[in-house]
Amino acid sequence: MHIKDVATQLNTTARSIRYYEQKGLITPKKETQNDYRTFTDTDILRLGTILALREVGMSVEKIKHVLHNPNMSMNDYLNIQRSALFEKWMEMKDMIRTIDKMIAQTADGHYSASEIFGLSQHLKNLKGLRKNWEDKWNFDKQAFDYDQNIKMAGYRFNVHQDYEKALSKAADMMNLENNDMCADVGVGTGNLGARFLHQGVGVIGIDQSEEMLKVCREKHPDIETRKGHFLALPLLDQQVDAVVSSYALHHISDSEKILALEEMSRVLTDDGQICIVDLMFLNEAHRSQVINRFQAEGNTEAIYAIDDEFYADQSKLTDWLKTNNYTVKTNQFNDILSMIYAVKKP
Ligand SMILES: C[S@@+](CC[C@H](N)C(=O)[O-])C[C@H]1O[C@@H](n2cnc3c(N)ncnc32)[C@H](O)[C@@H]1O
Numbered sequence: 001m002h003i004k005d006v007a008t009q010l011n012t013t014a015r016s017i018r019y020y021e022q023k024g025l026i027t028p029k030k031e032t033q034n035d036y037r038t039f040t041d042t043d044i045l046r047l048g049t050i051l052a053l054r055e056v057g058m059s060v061e062k063i064k065h066v067l068h069n070p071n072m073s074m075n076d077y078l079n080i081q082r083s084a085l086f087e088k089w090m091e092m093k094d095m096i097r098t099i100d101k102m103i104a105q106t107a108d109g110h111y112s113a114s115e116i117f118g119l120s121q122h123l124k125n126l127k128g129l130r131k132n133w134e135d136k137w138n139f140d141k142q143a144f145d146y147d148q149n150i151k152m153a154g155y156r157f158n159v160h161q162d163y164e165k166a167l168s169k170a171a172d173m174m175n176l177e178n179n180d181m182c183a184d185v186g187v188g189t190g191n192l193g194a195r196f197l198h199q200g201v202g203v204i205g206i207d208q209s210e211e212m213l214k215v216c217r218e219k220h221p222d223i224e225t226r227k228g229h230f231l232a233l234p235l236l237d238q239q240v241d242a243v244v245s246s247y248a249l250h251h252i253s254d255s256e257k258i259l260a261l262e263e264m265s266r267v268l269t270d271d272g273q274i275c276i277v278d279l280m281f282l283n284e285a286h287r288s289q290v291i292n293r294f295q296a297e298g299n300t301e302a303i304y305a306i307d308d309e310f311y312a313d314q315s316k317l318t319d320w321l322k323t324n325n326y327t328v329k330t331n332q333f334n335d336i337l338s339m340i341y342a343v344k345k346p
Pocket residue numbers: 133139185186187188189190191192206207208209212228229230231245246247248251252
């Protein structure tokens with residue numbers, strides 16, 4: 001088929017097709033006498049894929065990887081693209097909310113430059129918070145032997161003490177039925193999410209680590225895995241009946257945790273449930289008391305481990321949930337491990 005016919009068939013222009021050829025995405029045969037391009041059925045299918053990926057916002061460079069990298073599937077790339085679009089969407093939402101506030105402040109024809117500037121700085125901080133998180137623990141590298149490692153107690157400090165008990169308690173607390181949808185954020189290898197599958201609950205496992213998602217898929221093919229972040233969950237508004245998360249929230253800072261709760265709340269249905277099992281202290285006084293004890297015992301292993309992560313202050317999380325119309329219950333398993341279970345009031 002010639003270029004004009006291909007363009008018509010694919011609802012594009014000959015110019016775009018030549019551009020993708022120039023960028024090395026397609027290589028149609030050229031007739032030697034007149035340089036006319038001839039497109040085979042395979043060329044047309046490939047071009048259709050390129051156009052589809054462009055339409056969902058993927059860059060030409062990324063598409064090149066999709067088409068040439070044998071180690072990653074089309075599905076992997078689409079997953080990454082969806083995660084990037086959700087991050088953009090969150091950023092747009094923050095910007096629109098800020099503009100709304102600016103419009104409200106200037107509605108009477110006057111405005112305070114410092115207030116407008118203040119709003120813009122708040123927005124800048126939010127953008128920073130959403131973008132600056134990095135995986136300093138290298139979860140991709142931990143994925144392969146994660147399940148093995150959690151069974152091995154630390155020398156003088158075992159963060160996984162009561163792990164099984166806590167996950168079972170979380171699963172018992174949740175009130176889910178056949179066909180309900182549950183998102184497990186920071187799903188890792190799927191140890192919590194998988195506990196809902198036998199009830200006919202649809203589980204979406206979300207994680208920033210592709211390697212963790214890969215192991216999760218291998219162990220539990222029925223969990224739908226999505227690449228994504230606590231601060232931009234790859235879910236639409238009110239898409240799930242429950243959000244669960246175990247041993248993951250302590251990888252984001254305190255202010256990020258509040259944004260994460262907002263995100264969980266956004267994706268939950270009206271009477272949705274949240275269950276968080278994580279390393280946390282009950283409040284600041286409890287944090288000091290536990291840390292002082294470790295110090296007195298000379299337990300540097302514990303002090304280092306706590307310093308390296310962001311153990312929550314449970315009272316701040318429960319305060320946020322109560323203020324935002326949730327009924328909250330908590331359960332403490334040991335000095336550093338607790339559960340928060342919250343139900344949205346209709
Ligand atoms: C210690 S593992 C816990 C895995 C699993 N939930 C469990 O209970 O065994 C922490 C997981 O949280 C994920 N994680 C950490 N920070 C995250 C973030 N900001 N957004 C999404 N996932 C995150 C990591 O990639 C990792 O898979």
